[in-house]
Amino acid sequence: MLKKFDYIFAGAGCAGMSLLTRLLQTGKFSDKKILLTDKDLKTGNDRTWCFWEKGNGYFEPAVYKTWAHLWIHGMDYTHLHAIHPYRYKMVRGFDFYRYCRQIISQYPNVSFQQGQIDQMNSENDHAVVQINGETYEAEYVFNSILFNKPQLKKYQYYLLQHFRGWEIGTPDAVFDPAQATLMDFRIDQHRGTSFVYIMPFSPTRALVEFTVFSEKLLHPAEYGDVLNNYIHRFITKKTCSIIHHETGVIPMTNFNFPVSTGNIINIGTAGGQTKPSSGYTFQFIQKQAQHLINALIQTGKPLITNSVGKKRFRWYDATLLNILCNNKLPGAFIFTELFKRNEAREIMQFLDNETSLLQELKIIRRLPTGIFLKASLQQLSTQ
Numbered sequence: 161m162l163k164k165f166d167y168i169f170a171g172a173g174c175a176g177m178s179l180l181t182r183l184l185q186t187g188k189f190s191d192k193k194i195l196l197t198d199k200d201l202k203t204g205n206d207r208t209w210c211f212w213e214k215g216n217g218y219f220e221p222a223v224y225k226t227w228a229h230l231w232i233h234g235m236d237y238t239h240l241h242a243i244h245p246y247r248y249k250m251v252r253g254f255d256f257y258r259y260c261r262q263i264i265s266q267y268p269n270v271s272f273q274q275g276q277i278d279q280m281n282s283e284n285d286h287a288v289v290q291i292n293g294e295t296y297e298a299e300y301v302f303n304s305i306l307f308n309k310p311q312l313k314k315y316q317y318y319l320l321q322h323f324r325g326w327e328i329g330t331p332d333a334v335f336d337p338a339q340a341t342l343m344d345f346r347i348d349q350h351r352g353t354s355f356v357y358i359m360p361f362s363p364t365r366a367l368v369e370f371t372v373f374s375e376k377l378l379h380p381a382e383y384g385d386v387l388n389n390y391i392h393r394f395i396t397k398k399t400c401s402i403i404h405h406e407t408g409v410i411p412m413t414n415f416n417f418p419v420s421t422g423n424i425i426n427i428g429t430a431g432g433q434t435k436p437s438s439g440y441t442f443q444f445i446q447k448q449a450q451h452l453i454n455a456l457i458q459t460g461k462p463l464i465t466n467s468v469g470k471k472r473f474r475w476y477d478a479t480l481l482n483i484l485c486n487n488k489l490p491g492a493f494i495f496t497e498l499f500k501r502n503e504a505r506e507i508m509q510f511l512d513n514e515t516s517l518l519q520e521l522k523i524i525r526r527l528p529t530g531i532f533l534k535a536s537l538q539q540l541s542t543q
Contacts, residue, residue, distance in 0.1 A: 163296045165195045168289055170277055171304035172198035174209060174442060175428025177260040179302055179449040182218065184267050188457055195298070196264070197273045197291055205254035207408055208325070208367065210359065211442040212246040212508045218446060222259040225250045225337075225361055230504060233344040234496030240339060241504035248340055250359055250367075251442070277305065282422025300462055302452075304428035310415040315538055317481040319352075319412040320376070321439040324383035325369030327404040333363030334396050343499075345492035347390060351378065353484060353491025356390050365403070368395070373412060373484060373491055383407075410439040414478035414539070419464045425452070431464075436477035438511055473513040476520070478539040479532060488531050501526040 169176045180196060183189055200206075217223075226247040231240050264270050275292035280301060282288075287301040312318055341358035348354065352374030360366035370386045372378065391400060410429070417432035419425070427433065433444040448464070455463040483489050498507055502523055509515050510523055524532065 165298040166192040167194045168298040168301045169196045175304035181263045194270045202257045207253045209251045209442040214245045222255045227340040229339045230342040232499040287423040301424045306430040317485040321410040323371040325406045327367045329401040335360035437480040479536040482535040
């Protein structure tokens, strides 16, 4: 039996939940019958989102911890950056899902269906989704599920940003809760661009995460070996307790993800909202969600563009991926140079795609000109 809705949200992760809660709280969609579906119940602490932001944002009630000072460590550089007017924020999966569920529970026009999505198609003026063998129809499906790795063309690249993090407890007070480490490159770089970041919650508790940019994942034991070595070398030689652990994989690619297929609207990573050069996604999801809601209110249709970038920012991202994938320069060198020669808040504005052309020229000219110029010219054909 066909089950009909106005909107179906395929995926209850960051993108689906962000769009749905924002949409509901406008108060303008109470007449819409909405289905939210995911294979998981989304009640666990399955991931952490970190991002920078000025002032209080939409998800401020779900923010677990913030920092106003960030360390950058390179092989020959170490500096504590004040990032005002930004603050670096952490949102834990558990807090995010709970906050969203509290909002959604106030709206009786929203249903949740746990299940595996078997198929999704756009048909004329509607879309059809099969969940656990049952058919659901909606005017629009907002899809955040990336089903397959894209087929790349020449000068398109696909790296994996993969990581494992441990929330650790230490026997002594070794952390300053007011200072986080954004990137520490003082580890072996043979696996690809590799760094550790540290988000301290108290003098004796912090999330310590090892991240790699490479084409393939590591053996599972290797992540733990690197974390153990780093903790013993830079944090404490005493035995630590592991309170919680997390793993994840984020695609870093200049592939142009389709923003829609008929009445299927792609959001989040599936809709190209992951920053290709850094993997940051949370804030681009928020921008896309607001854009979609504004369009729905004004036109009744989710008119959509790829909010990750104006064309020149996608060009910059593609240029960096070209350099990293072809081993023209080490990523550790590039990111260290960016923070060594610029204010951290300028880099954050740049990575948010919010700088002017003049600011971008100032930032880019401090990098090796010849290598970046050659790579950038190669990438012009993909823009």
